[in-house]
Amino acid sequence: MAVTPLLSVRGLGVSLGRAALIEGVDLDLMMGKTHGLVGESGSGKSVSAMAIMRLLEPRQFRVEAQRITFDGRDLSALGTTEMRRVRGAEISMIFQEPMTALNPVLPVGEQIVETLRVHQGLNRATARKRALEMLEWVRIPAADRRIDEYPHQLSGGMRQRVMIAIAIACQPKLLIADEPTTALDVTIQAQILELLHELQRELGMGILLITHDLGVVAGYADDVSVMYAGRIIETGTTSQIFEHALHPYTQGLLRSHPPVDRDVDELPTIPGTVPQPHERPNGCRFGPRCAHFRQICDQTDPRLMGFEHQHRAACIRPKGYLFDEPLEVSDG
Amino acid sequence: MDDRGTPYLRITNLTKHFRVGRGGLLGRKRPVVRAVDDVSFSIARGETLAVVGESGCGKTTLGRLVLRLIEADSGRIEIAGTEIRGLDHRAMQEFRRRVQIVIQDPFGSLNPRMLIGQAIMEPLDIHSVGTAKARRARLAELLDLVGLPQEFAARFPHQLSGGQRQRVGIARALALETDLLICDEAVSALDVSVQAQIVNLLQKLKHERHLTYLFISHDMAIVRHIADHIAVMYLGEIVEIAPKAQLFAAPAHPYTQALLKSVPRARVQERPKLAIKGDIPSPIDPPSGCRFHTRCPHVMQICRSTPPPRTTVGPNHGANCHLLTPALPAAKGQSA
Numbered sequence A: 001m002a003v004t005p006l007l008s009v010r011g012l013g014v015s016l017g018r019a020a021l022i023e024g025v026d027l028d029l030m031m032g033k034t035h036g037l038v039g040e041s042g043s044g045k046s047v048s049a050m051a052i053m054r055l056l057e058p059r060q061f062r063v064e065a066q067r068i069t070f071d072g073r074d075l076s077a078l079g080t081t082e083m084r085r086v087r088g089a090e091i092s093m094i095f096q097e098p099m100t101a102l103n104p105v106l107p108v109g110e111q112i113v114e115t116l117r118v119h120q121g122l123n124r125a126t127a128r129k130r131a132l133e134m135l136e137w138v139r140i141p142a143a144d145r146r147i148d149e150y151p152h153q154l155s156g157g158m159r160q161r162v163m164i165a166i167a168i169a170c171q172p173k174l175l176i177a178d179e180p181t182t183a184l185d186v187t188i189q190a191q192i193l194e195l196l197h198e199l200q201r202e203l204g205m206g207i208l209l210i211t212h213d214l215g216v217v218a219g220y221a222d223d224v225s226v227m228y229a230g231r232i233i234e235t236g237t238t239s240q241i242f243e244h245a246l247h248p249y250t251q252g253l254l255r256s257h258p259p260v261d262r263d264v265d266e267l268p269t270i271p272g273t274v275p276q277p278h279e280r281p282n283g284c285r286f287g288p289r290c291a292h293f294r295q296i297c298d299q300t301d302p303r304l305m306g307f308e309h310q311h312r313a314a315c316i317r318p319k320g321y322l323f324d325e326p327l328e329v330s331d332g
Numbered sequence B: 001m002d003d004r005g006t007p008y009l010r011i012t013n014l015t016k017h018f019r020v021g022r023g024g025l026l027g028r029k030r031p032v033v034r035a036v037d038d039v040s041f042s043i044a045r046g047e048t049l050a051v052v053g054e055s056g057c058g059k060t061t062l063g064r065l066v067l068r069l070i071e072a073d074s075g076r077i078e079i080a081g082t083e084i085r086g087l088d089h090r091a092m093q094e095f096r097r098r099v100q101i102v103i104q105d106p107f108g109s110l111n112p113r114m115l116i117g118q119a120i121m122e123p124l125d126i127h128s129v130g131t132a133k134a135r136r137a138r139l140a141e142l143l144d145l146v147g148l149p150q151e152f153a154a155r156f157p158h159q160l161s162g163g164q165r166q167r168v169g170i171a172r173a174l175a176l177e178t179d180l181l182i183c184d185e186a187v188s189a190l191d192v193s194v195q196a197q198i199v200n201l202l203q204k205l206k207h208e209r210h211l212t213y214l215f216i217s218h219d220m221a222i223v224r225h226i227a228d229h230i231a232v233m234y235l236g237e238i239v240e241i242a243p244k245a246q247l248f249a250a251p252a253h254p255y256t257q258a259l260l261k262s263v264p265r266a267r268v269q270e271r272p273k274l275a276i277k278g279d280i281p282s283p284i285d286p287p288s289g290c291r292f293h294t295r296c297p298h299v300m301q302i303c304r305s306t307p308p309p310r311t312t313v314g315p316n317h318g319a320n321c322h323l324l325t326p327a328l329p330a331a332k333g334q335s336a
Helices: A045-052 A080-086 A108-120 A124-137 A156-168 A186-203 A214-220 A238-243 A248-256 A295-299 B059-066 B089-096 B116-126 B132-145 B150-154 B162-173 B192-209 B220-226 B244-249 B254-262 B301-305
Strands: A007-016 A019-029 A034-038 A061-064 A067-070 A091-094 A174-178 A206-211 A223-228 A231-237 A305-308 A311-313 B007-019 B032-044 B048-052 B074-079 B099-102 B180-184 B212-217 B229-234 B237-243 B310-314 B317-320
Touching: A007 A045, A019 A034, A019 A045, A019 A206, A019 A223, A019 A231, A034 A045, A034 A214, A045 A174, A045 A206, A091 A156, A108 A124, A108 A156, A124 A156, A156 A186, A174 A186, A186 A214, A186 B254, A206 A214, A214 A238, A223 A238, A223 A248, A231 A238, A231 A248, A248 B192, B007 B059, B007 B212, B032 B048, B032 B059, B032 B074, B032 B212, B032 B229, B032 B237, B048 B059, B048 B220, B059 B180, B059 B212, B089 B099, B099 B162, B116 B132, B116 B150, B116 B162, B132 B150, B132 B162, B162 B192, B192 B220, B212 B220, B220 B244, B229 B244, B229 B254, B237 B244, B237 B254
Parallel strands: A034 A206, A034 A223, A091 A174, A174 A206, B048 B212, B048 B229, B099 B180, B180 B212
Antiparallel strands: A007 A019, A007 A061, A007 A067, A223 A231, A231 A311, A305 A311, B007 B032, B007 B074, B229 B237, B237 B317, B310 B317
């Protein structure tokens, strides 16, 4: 990669007590691009984001990383105060449920004003003027009236627009969007995704798009990483992942997504369920659910291996059940 | 409207309005939510009718009305030819053996202190079915039916995953002589790989036990997979109803078209279309005329004032839209 990534994470791990929640997470996100982080519940997508943002309670969670560089700086080396300055100004975050992220007893305009005053030191009048512009920017109708309303007076889609307005108020370089449209109706989801896409073009920000919805990622991400049981098990460009998935889990996930534009006889499924952190199997973590399971999968714990340009998967199968160095294959 | 013999469930002009909030000073009227407004449809035995729509469209209220968990204001609910709205408590109890519901979050509906086995057998206890021995045999059979290992009977809900809990919910709903199963967002909270398992289980049970489903969902992709017929609801009304193939091949109502276009495809760089602008209006005081007119890309003058009548656009396929009306009201009386 010739260009320096905006965000580059290497070897990120988080544990809670004796349970490792995520392990060895690597991520690269380019300026102005969208990286989709996909996985089912409990795969570790949100924990990864929280760890990057350093929002995990240090007395509870142990976070380690070889490095987390953002815009040329090592985030893990920053002091608490410096990190607070980065959060909200240079890196922002939006969540699934804007109702719980917004302050219910403060008018929405005030919440944008607060961000602008804290991070940009604007005076009240200027900040309010700017807040109104922000609400118009995220296309809230009758923004001059809405600015004084409380979160409960707004619809779910409108509240998510307010969250986005707060998030981009300081024109961040990186936006972490954690299931930003999961709680929304499908017609509203389309509007919010399109809004994020337009804002990205205008601001040139990088977006880390965390979602369980493959359809959302397919349309909006440039690159995709698939998480399973605390690890990234496949990563590549969006077309590599969607058109040439290598990992049986990714393949299964894509197949079990029912298509809306054609009929299928029976939905292919992945048997079993995602293991909890304390019950992850030895060897390949997907082994017990894998249709291509072989004895060797119990004994080896495959890590991401390169296949094509950018495309990497944590499975021994695509290379014909062989690692780079010769390994005994017990069944043919 | 159905030509496939006697329907198992027939809903006619069903209406439920809720009064909300407090009345204003000086006797001002309390606002009314028109949750379900003049809804009619029928489902033949062994078929699945899916009711789709977004938040506030009334789909959940509809399911509860059919079970009489809430009472309708007016209209008819006929199950296997019997109008159930007039039944007394005891007669209704009999009907509840045949009509059951599976809801979105089984964790919320399972008693956290009750073992899975007890939870599944509870309907049998309530309806005093069989001896203790027969009930235990039935429990074993039900666990098997929904693909749960026998030892799960001795576990508590928190020891199960979401998909396993939903299997328990289904087992419990099938404990009696269920004919009609109402699935209210039954697979919406599940991860996609588990969702596919539960969808397949529902399909298998339907064929094996000849069940009739009222499948309530917001997810067009799931509905395409599971339904025989589809009713699209918007703000308390059915705006389009059709056999599945027709609805997906030739959606007639602009709202149905928008819903279909908005669904993200799992294909590279194919973005969901920005099919409609604006928010879903509140079901309190819904828009006049056609309730969709505030968001409709084809809105005309008449849409703001006059509710569109049901127009037949194909076999068993109807939609309420002025664009489909064969002649405008000025030329009323012409045959279609």
